[in-house]
Amino acid sequence: MQPATSPSAAEPQAAPTTHTPVDPGAADKPRRGRPRSEEAERAILDATLRLLGRYRSIAAISVEAVAQEAGVGKATIYRRWPGKEALIVAAVEDAEALPAVLPGHSLREDLIVVLEHLRLQALDKRGDGLMGMVAGEMRSHPELHRRYHEVVVEKRRALLRDLLQRGVDSGELLADLPIDVLMDLVTGPILVRKLVRENASLDPELPVQIVDALLGGIRARS
Incomplete structure (x- = not known):
């Protein structure tokens, strides 16, 4: 009869393991370098x-x-x-952002692109009522109103201002009208139809009609 062997003698001992402490908040932390x-x-x-x-x-x-x-x-x-306020500004900026780069083939084409974007934005049902709310309720939230104008409105106006200034510098537009007035002339018709005349049409041909009417009145005469 063979003598009994102890488990420690018959089986190899497992190597001791080390345990890395777990950070309980690690699951909620974004990984560095992860998109x-x-x-x-x-x-x-x-x-x-x-x-x-x-x-x-x-x-x-x-x-x-x-x-x-x-x-x-x-x-x-x-x-x-x-x-919440930063999130709302980001959402409105996303909805209202103009194209980062305009085609640049002509002043007329670029203005039509800008107005077509505003027209589609006015028709976007995700933000239905967004323009009216921004124009009204945001005024009772001063910091949100300031951030909206800084992040959304000024960025949009800067792009349009540069576009119109190029038209003035090239001699395509009259040089004796303030750029701010020109910007309001360009964007005003669509904003009025969205905010004031709620039942007014926003047909696909509207951007071309507006741009051609404006250029016919403010284009420099050779």
Whole structure:
């Protein structure tokens, strides 16, 4: 009869393992170098615009409501924006942003591109009521109103100002009208139809009609 052997003698001992301490908040921290999820960001911005259009009220919207509408966690939103106001500005900027680069073939073509973008924006049901809310309710939120004008309005006006100034410098436009007046002449008709004349048409031919009417009146005569 063979003598019994102890488990320690019969089996090799496993090497001791070391355990790395787990950071309980690691799951909520973005990984360095990892690209931000464009799909999640798109869902958040679209959800914010839908809620703005649905409730037409800044006060009625919360980060929690946006997260639920977008199907993401609140932490996903807070990793991108510090709070509700920053998120709203980002959503409005996304909805109202003009093309970063204009075709540049002619002043007329570029103006038509700008107005077509404004026309489509006015028809965009995601932000239905957005222009009216921005024009009114944002005034009761001074910091949000300031950021909206700084991030959205001024950026849009800067692009249009540069475009019209090039037209003045090239001799295509009259040089004795202030650029601010020219900008209002370009964008005013579509904004009036969206904000004041709610039942007015925004037909596809409208940008061409506006640009040709304006250039016929303010174009420099050779």
